[in-house]
Amino acid sequence: NKKGGGVVLVPKGLWLTGPIELKSNVNLHLQKNAILQFTKDFDQYPLVASNWEGLSQMRNQSPLWAVNQTNIAITGFGIIDGAGDAWRMVKKDKLTETQWKRLVASGGIVGEDKKMWFPTEQSVTASKMKNPGEITPDKTPEFYKSIKDFLRPNLLVFTSCKRILLEGVTFQNSPAWNIHPLMCEDLTVRNVYAKNPWYAQNGDGIDIESCKNVLIEGSTFDVGDDGICIKSGRDAAGRKRGMPTENVIIRNSTVYHAHGGFVIGSEMSGGAKNIFVYDCSFIGTDIGLRFKTTRGRGGVVENIFIKNINMKDIIGEAILFDMYYAAVDPVPLTGEKRDAPKIQLLPVTEETPIFRDFYIDNVVCDGASKAVFVRGLPELSISNITLNNLHIKAKEGIDLQEAKNVKLNNVNLTVNDASPLINIQNGKDISFTNVKYNSANLLFRIGGENNSAIKSSGLDASKAKQKAEFVAGATENSLQINK
Template structure:
């Protein structure tokens, strides 16, 4: 364990930090001038894992064989390591420079459910350095690497994950409990082992590395440290193409501090109840292309991150220059997401021509006090959504680390609103441009909730057509511009709620009907203007509460 911890800190020192002087001048990007992502290139030489002793019998571990093939390929200048059709059982696989790990059709690379095959190593969880079990597919400081083909990579995540009773049917729950494992005292959550349960009981950060924690401490709760399926750290020129990545213990695909990453035609799949079962988490990466891919997972679908709280700010590596296009997200907590661990910032993000079907929230931007970081220059267009249980478009600075849709029995209290000083822990969301969004079915059309000390700013929504139960809700927002927004709602009381909104422009807003058109509250509203608004469909135009003044709202028909 001492050697492991020593190597941990050696690795963390090796991570390059970006000073203000190194950041240089900003480069302007747009949809007509997208960032350029460098591509991989491999020699044609092939290294078949069968030639290194691998057996496709569904029993024999091929960990040594597949890693030996990768090492041999790397030493000879690179090429393609071939995983033929068949069922291959393996422990962790380390990818090395100039190696393309290629899974042929009908190949299943099944990572073993034997936890002893995964050593405890320094890794990362939600942006914080942690002790965790080694990820099944991993690489550190490698260049020109790929996982390609049309096979399946299965992380064996069902052996690792806890499961909430409220997320299963009665029959599913009975079968799960009968399979083994242990239950919490309230019998509402299943854990695969006692060690996993004990780890969940530790308050604070059980995986944090500190001098007062012994090897026995980590080993006693080893099962609790679920690994992400694929983690590539500080790598350059990465390609993931054609492969299905499924059944991850925690996050599915996780490029971390990488540069020039292409993710194309992949399928990320997890059970909908998979705790922390994100599809794709792009963290502190630069120059990324995601296209023609499908996500059907248990947590966020496509997510942008950059580290958590002080660690993320110290790393100071924003996720930047990202293109996401022509992709589909089915079940997920959010279709396209930024946050909540975005303390290093995010900028120059371009999302286009994507479909979200049944995601809890469509476009989801979340953060909270303590994160810090700046999220800016976000461009999104041509998004289609269906059957969204929550908000179609959400900006929220009160993220509370709970499922976006409350389960039966969950009690949700509204956050306490208080004005606090602005400091490095205050997050900033600004400069969002969202155009041409259609949503058939949502709980609420648009929700914007900033902090009293830091409004969400410069949000531009145009050509929006949403069918939902509720309309527009803006709290602590400034420079909010909505143009050509069509709302078909079930409950029109109010159609538009604004609390402490400043410089809110509402142009050409159309709707089917409303009991109350505007509800304005708070003593810090100013310059709320409408034009092209038909007030005749509403029974009442406006209501002013909690210090709001009538002069803050100007309705121009």
């Protein structure tokens, strides 16, 4: 960097290192068969002011770190390993019995409820606190040092950098998130493999936060949390930052295990817009297209364009919009019981999130628990959603709650349980055009007192044993079938 830039070459071999700070005009290049192994010695990672989950946080310095740099790159054919197993807590329910016994025998501490393993006592202590790493005036340097082991770094954090290239390299085994560009411009991620164990706590693939002008292409993600995720800050801090993630292209990429294939949220308080996702495949992910937020976030997510998505063996929903995100795994663990969120009408404020103007075209899904699930807020519906050319095989069909101006055109559903095929709760201006299905006990269930202008055309109602039922104050004049 001091000589004007150049290439730092990592030759083939196994190289043990502490954190690396990238400087402007430098390309960190890994030759084939090079393994860059970050140390498990926590003392090598100084505590630094950083940002995680949308808040200003004290964290251990990320293994790969850059701030306010220009023209930086990590390229080549090697593997970068973040030593994440030394940092992460592990949920018992995410391992086999043999894996759990082996983990416990390796050392560490099992939590009081016997459901979680922690690598150190500091991790146990801090896990009982709310946002222990958040930077607040009442916390001293000594406090952060006392919980240092808990403050897991993301593998890569580039903050306020410009003209970034990540190409060809495998990023694996991250302590928390894997790749985290924050407030960056002109980012290219090409032919990258982001890999984490399926049990990796907070083991996201890539989290693009408050960035603009981004291209992700030809990349593969097989991780423990969300695969490809768009974020822009959390709650008041994100709204104050006011930097949406915008002008993003994601194409020709594959996501295997992940909580979601392509995800927006839940920390999207600065907004997201002008995002294009096409020619991607999701195989075995918990949810295919996952858009999540909750009250308190605020922010506007709009102008999202998605096309040519192939999915297979999706555990939850193929397409999900949910404004009641509860910070839990998208699919309940074995034996886990969850109550539906309490529905109440609240005033619209700056804390009310907005999802609008989504255009999704040509989605093929072979296997999901539900084809489409949309759940908005009673005070502000999810609006202007267009779903064209869906071919989905799932256990259940379509569920729209608190949604407005939703258009579904040329939809082909093969479902196991069509009781009903389409459920609508307080929907307005909902249209179904050329919907085909295998069979249904009940075609429509309309619920709630705030339904209007629900229409279908080109829908063969004769294949259903019952056309419609109206519950919880819904009236028959809210639905028109083929009129």
